[in-house]
Amino acid sequence: MVLSCALLGAGYFGKHYVRLLGEVSGARLSAVFDTALSSDAFQEIKKVHPGVKRAETFEEILNDPEIGAVIIATPASTHTSFITLALKAGKHILVEKPMTANLSDALSLERIVQESGKTLMVGHQYLYNDYIRRLKEIVDGKALGKIHSFCASHFYLGPIRRDIGCFWETATHELAILDYLFGPLMIEGVTGKAVYMRERSGIEDAATASFHSSNGLAASISVSWFSPEKVRNFFICGEKGIVLFDDIEKKEKLRLYRYPYPDKDAFKVKSSFFFEPVPQQVEVCQVDSREPLLNQLEHFIHCVQEGVSPLTDLAHGVRVTRQLAQIVDVFQG
Structure with missing residues (x-):
């Protein structure tokens, strides 16, 4: 029908x-x-x-x-x-x-x-993005080992909303992705700051928030809807490497860097550890993608x-909305 x-x-x-x-x-x-x-x-x-x-x-x-x-x-x-x-x-x-x-x-x-x-x-819609679906396979397949952090940047030049702030409008995407990749999450330890260009409006124009999730993941999300350049990326760090998603890239949206984090023995002789990247350690993930x-x-x-x-x-939507509310409450303090 x-x-x-x-x-x-x-x-x-x-x-x-x-x-x-x-x-x-x-x-x-x-x-x-x-x-x-x-x-x-x-x-x-x-x-x-x-x-x-x-x-x-x-x-x-x-x-x-x-x-x-x-x-x-x-x-x-x-x-x-x-x-x-x-x-x-x-x-x-x-x-x-x-x-x-x-x-x-x-x-x-x-x-x-x-x-x-x-x-x-x-x-x-990012949960219907074929690159994000491929990323979930990487995460679930333990290619990164134990995952420690998620860091996202999301900047663009408008539209600027009248009824909600930039974080509520924009970071919805990143919080939904976190929920999808790592299972139903609760967040805690929220810190952050927001910029209000319209005084006493309660509508933030840019913001950065950091928090921990219930599974121990540390996350940071920065957003702005008043930026001269469009930036929409995040990277996830694990003990076995890093994965980068860059939505602005045309062909190499998802890259896996197989750079293991140095173990404690790496610092016994030297005070600093320098990575020596080789092409074989960087995998550009090929994805047969459709419009999300x-x-x-x-x-x-x-x-x-x-x-x-x-x-x-609805349950997923409520979880994401609850996290948005927790974070925006910190901004408005």
Whole structure:
């Protein structure tokens, strides 16, 4: 059965769902609700989806029995109300990150999702990135040995949000990746600082946080949405080597450096240890990759049609939101 979908928000990010719903099998775009969408922009959507209709109100979507799923790509502060109403109307949900704008909203969804019996999936698209999937194989295969640290940098030039801060908007990705790679985690020992360029706004524009996870991993995440250059990478250090993921790289996104950390005997004679890298110790991981958002959308369709729980389900979304709240609370101190 083809899953009939409604899209809330067809702008900055929602436009990608417009395109991909024209490419996937098993789903179609039946309706769009976006009060800011121009008539010309809607006509462009109709070129891809001739049968799509423009809903004038969200209630039109809720009351349409043919619509089985709602994809939410609107500002984070609107997510909870849209999710709640759609679930109560019997719709499945794919909501873009961040799932909610605060922890209390995330927790309020637990009972609603359970009572609805419908699928709620969070759009943490890096977990559907084939390079991150390959990285999990490396981690699970113990190629790094005992893992000690995770260090991430995520910088870009806008968009700057009005309703949530940069860390809540951006570090959602890194925290979701940590949860995926190392299992359900709790974090502790949070330290960090944030930069607020809009005084008394409570909306951070850049931030750095460090913490330990429940499995002993030390992590550091730095973010900014006011950077002249785009940087999106992280590296994981283990006793047997280092793995680097750089999303800006075109061909060498994932590299494994088989450089074992020196043991204590290395310092018996010399006060410093110098690495002598050789090409054979650096492996560029070859990955047959697809667009992560396409993988994500197909996973959602599969979960709805087969009645199985998504990889990025509500429980995962709540864990990530709880960690975001812990960290942002430290910033606001």
